[in-house]
Amino acid sequence: MSFISNVIGSFGHGGYVMWIILAGQVLSLAIIAERAYALYLRRALENKKIAKMFEDDIKKGKLDSVVMKAQQIGGAMGKVVQAGAQAALDMGGKDEIQSKMDEVLLTENSLLEKRTGFLAALGNIATLAGLLGTIIGLIDSFNGVAQSNPLEKATLLSQGISMAMHATAYGLIVAIPALVMYAVYQNRANSLAEDLNQGSLMVFNWLSYNYEPVNKKRSS
Numbered sequence: 001m002s003f004i005s006n007v008i009g010s011f012g013h014g015g016y017v018m019w020i021i022l023a024g025q026v027l028s029l030a031i032i033a034e035r036a037y038a039l040y041l042r043r044a045l046e047n048k049k050i051a052k053m054f055e056d057d058i059k060k061g062k063l064d065s066v067v068m069k070a071q072q073i074g075g076a077m078g079k080v081v082q083a084g085a086q087a088a089l090d091m092g093g094k095d096e097i098q099s100k101m102d103e104v105l106l107t108e109n110s111l112l113e114k115r116t117g118f119l120a121a122l123g124n125i126a127t128l129a130g131l132l133g134t135i136i137g138l139i140d141s142f143n144g145v146a147q148s149n150p151l152e153k154a155t156l157l158s159q160g161i162s163m164a165m166h167a168t169a170y171g172l173i174v175a176i177p178a179l180v181m182y183a184v185y186q187n188r189a190n191s192l193a194e195d196l197n198q199g200s201l202m203v204f205n206w207l208s209y210n211y212e213p214v215n216k217k218r219s220s
Contacts, residue, residue, distance in 0.1 A: 017133035017167060021126050025174040028122045031115050032181050039112070039188045047077040047199035054081055058206040063089045076108040080200045084207050094208045101200055108196060112189040116182060123178035130171020137164025 050073065057066045063085045070082035083100040092100070141157060141164060 017129050017136060018170065020129045021133070021167070021171050021174055024122045024126045024129070024178075028119060028126075028174065028178040031118055031122075032177070035116055035119075035181070035185050038114075039185060039192065043076070043112075043192055045191060045195045047195045048202065050075075050077045051081070051199035051202045054085075054203060055206060058085070058203070076104075076196050077199055079108065080104045080196070081203050084200075084203055088207050097207050098204060101204055105197065105200055109193045112192050113186075116185045116189060119178045119182035119185070123175040123182065126171045126174035126178065128171075130168040130175075133167025133171070134164045137161075137167060140164075 053073075054066050054069065057063075057069070066085040067082055067089065070078040070085065072078075073081075080101050083104045084097050087097045087100040090096070138161065141161060
């Protein structure tokens with residue numbers, strides 16, 4: 001409790017720098033919460049499993065059924081499958097199918113890394129702001145000591161240094177969780193992107209291998 005009280009007290013000594021760190025902490029906590037929901041609650045590593053649900057219909061040429069089922073499933077995998085199957089329905093070749101699927105993949109993969117990079121930036125800013133607050137606090141302390149009674153110099157200097165160091169401590173308190181969660185979310189985003197790309201490749205291979213027989217069935 002004493003540390004928390006000292007941190008609160010150091011706001012008056014650290015000035016605007018402490019408020020910058022506080023703003024960074026609020027923002028980083030908001031991003032951490034939002035990314036946890038987006039990457040763990042809304043998405044799961046099951047895109048390859050979802051892709052296999054379309055295998056039989058694609059190989060049988062039931063692309064209308066594939067499009068309808070993809071719309072019902074939704075999500076990233078559903079959107080990719082729908083784009084590829086619709087391209088095949090429109091008599092598109094391999095290039096058209098791949099182009100439509102890649103277009104959706106780029107959009108979905110970009111959403112996985114959305115705002116995550118801000119955590120690394122906020123962590124670095126909080127650390128640097130803490131150091132800046134410490135330097136400002138030390139400068140103020142030494143200026144105060146230079147103009148004080150010699151008997152009070154040691155006490156004032158120790159108090160000033162203690163208060164100034166809390167700026168660095170507070171900056172690290174904000175920076176460490178932000179940087180840790182940045183690494184965690186980057187790993188999660190990479191895993192989700194790899195799973196989505198592998199599932200999409202499976203669907204593309206089925207579509208590109210079967211699109212000529214499908215077209216012949218549709219024209220007959």
